[in-house]
Amino acid sequence: MGNKCKMYVDIMACNPEVTGSCFLCVLKLPDRQTIKFIVDCGLFQEEEYFCFNNDFPFECDNIDFMLLTHNHVDHTGRIPLLYKKGFRGKIYTSKTTKSLLPLALNDSYKVLSEIYKRKNLKRLYEEKDVDMALEYVEGIEFNKKTNVTPNIDITFLENGHLFGAAMILVEISYPDQQPINLLFTGDYNNKNYFFEIGDIPKEVKDLRLSVIIESTYGDMSVKEVNNDFFQKKVIQAVSERKTIILPAFSLGRSQEVLLEIKNLQDSNVLDKNIPIYFDGKLAHAYTRILLNFEIKEFLPSNLTFVDSEIRETLLNTEDTKIIVTTSGMGTYGPAQVYIPYFISKKQSLILFTGYTADGTLGQELKEAKQGDFVKIGGLVCKKNADVAYCNQFSAHAKQEELIELLNKFNNLRSVLINHGEKHKKQIFAEKVLETINVHNVAILDREYFFRIGSFGIIKSLSTKF
Ligand SMILES: [Zn+2]
Numbered sequence: 001m002g003n004k005c006k007m008y009v010d011i012m013a014c015n016p017e018v019t020g021s022c023f024l025c026v027l028k029l030p031d032r033q034t035i036k037f038i039v040d041c042g043l044f045q046e047e048e049y050f051c052f053n054n055d056f057p058f059e060c061d062n063i064d065f066m067l068l069t070h071n072h073v074d075h076t077g078r079i080p081l082l083y084k085k086g087f088r089g090k091i092y093t094s095k096t097t098k099s100l101l102p103l104a105l106n107d108s109y110k111v112l113s114e115i116y117k118r119k120n121l122k123r124l125y126e127e128k129d130v131d132m133a134l135e136y137v138e139g140i141e142f143n144k145k146t147n148v149t150p151n152i153d154i155t156f157l158e159n160g161h162l163f164g165a166a167m168i169l170v171e172i173s174y175p176d177q178q179p180i181n182l183l184f185t186g187d188y189n190n191k192n193y194f195f196e197i198g199d200i201p202k203e204v205k206d207l208r209l210s211v212i213i214e215s216t217y218g219d220m221s222v223k224e225v226n227n228d229f230f231q232k233k234v235i236q237a238v239s240e241r242k243t244i245i246l247p248a249f250s251l252g253r254s255q256e257v258l259l260e261i262k263n264l265q266d267s268n269v270l271d272k273n274i275p276i277y278f279d280g281k282l283a284h285a286y287t288r289i290l291l292n293f294e295i296k297e298f299l300p301s302n303l304t305f306v307d308s309e310i311r312e313t314l315l316n317t318e319d320t321k322i323i324v325t326t327s328g329m330g331t332y333g334p335a336q337v338y339i340p341y342f343i344s345k346k347q348s349l350i351l352f353t354g355y356t357a358d359g360t361l362g363q364e365l366k367e368a369k370q371g372d373f374v375k376i377g378g379l380v381c382k383k384n385a386d387v388a389y390c391n392q393f394s395a396h397a398k399q400e401e402l403i404e405l406l407n408k409f410n411n412l413r414s415v416l417i418n419h420g421e422k423h424k425k426q427i428f429a430e431k432v433l434e435t436i437n438v439h440n441v442a443i444l445d446r447e448y449f450f451r452i453g454s455f456g457i458i459k460s461l462s463t464k465f
């Protein structure tokens with residue numbers, strides 16, 4: 001059999017902006033065999049793209065396998081839908097992500113069922129699809145090359161974005177052909193509050209490589225991070241005897257916020273008599289799992305895990321208190337109870353601790369002026385509370401840190417930019433072209449497949465769905 005035609009892989013991102021992460025990769029081998037795999041399979045959370053949740057721009061039953069970078073809903077939320085639509089391949093992920101995934105998928109199922117019921121729409125998938133998906137998950141160790149098909153090896157590299165988060169290296173080989181090496185950064189951070197991150201192995205740095213990189217904060221400098229804001233805001237609100245609501249994501253962010261509160265207590269900046277409340281079933285469940293990991297202690301003193309009974313009493317006291325609650329963007333979870341209640345009270349601070357996507361309550365409140373009326377879950381409320389946003393806990397690398405990551409690679413051919421708002425992807429693309437020694441730079445979205453060979457991008461192909 002002649003090897004006249006060279007192998008290549010066509011890559012398309014299903015998500016135009018941040019949420020709904022999912023790459024379709026179609027590998028054509030010289031023997032005309034086709035291997036299809038996807039990387040991540042997340043939920044669309046931006047209102048504008050919510051309708052994309054119903055289907056995939058590809059047939060699911062001929063996908064061979066899936067790679068999962070980390071356990072965030074914008075990367076995992078539609079995994080069960082894949083199985084409902086006929087996918088029966090394995091999901092390769094890190095061992096930690098494997099241990100966290102059942103909680104995430106079962107929770108997404110409940111949240112989505114509620115949303116679709118509210119919108120009077122048919123459920124996306126059933127509980128049995130969640131169970132089936134979980135049976136196909138395989139946990140992989142970090143830094144250990146694993147063979148997944150005769151021509152494809154994968155390696156999970158350490159990543160500070162979240163417990164268990166990985167960058168995934170995909171090495172494609174074929175006899176007498178130059179290999180194709182792809183690195184999917186997933187959501188990336190160069191540091192983590194709880195654990196150390198090892199450097200990328202030298203043999204990976206030396207590979208001829210195409211990197212598919214996130215750009216959530218591709219336009220933002222590390223200088224724009226305000227590391228004092230959270231402390232100043234919380235301490236001031238405590239001195240004014242306010243109730244402080246801290247919406248936080250259930251995994252990672254909640255625990256970071258608790259650790260930060262503990263640090264403030266330990267350094268005597270925050271009075272230990274101020275009660276700390278922690279609400280959110282999923283956040284509680286993750287916290288219980290994480291307490292068994294070998295990470296630093298993060299629970300502050302005077303902490304109460306809140307159930308629905310305690311929640312009700314919290315709404316009826318004026319005392320100074322700090323409530324860490326899910327969801328991080330304010331739209332789901334007990335935040336749906338606290339925010340409508342406390343938003344109209346001048347004696348409260350609502351301090352968002354993470355990214356708020358367009359169309360979420362967190363973002364709506366940002367856009368509303370003080371004294372404006374806002375509609376929250378059907379309730380009309382006046383914005384009297386102090387609503388603020390801090391960026392110090394960000395789990396995403398900033399522009400300089402993303403560039404620093406790319407600079408680690410000695411033979412970088414192409415950079416493909418994903419997971420960012422449109423204008424941020426553009427700004428980051430320009431920065432990469434200006435500062436990095438790279439053959440070509442592309443912006444991924446649903447409009448193009450990029451054909452990648454051993455030496456980087458060969459061409460782009462328009463998609464029409
Ligand atoms: Zn993430």
Ligand SMILES: [Zn+2]
Nearest residue numbers: 072074075187
């Ligand atoms: Zn993400």
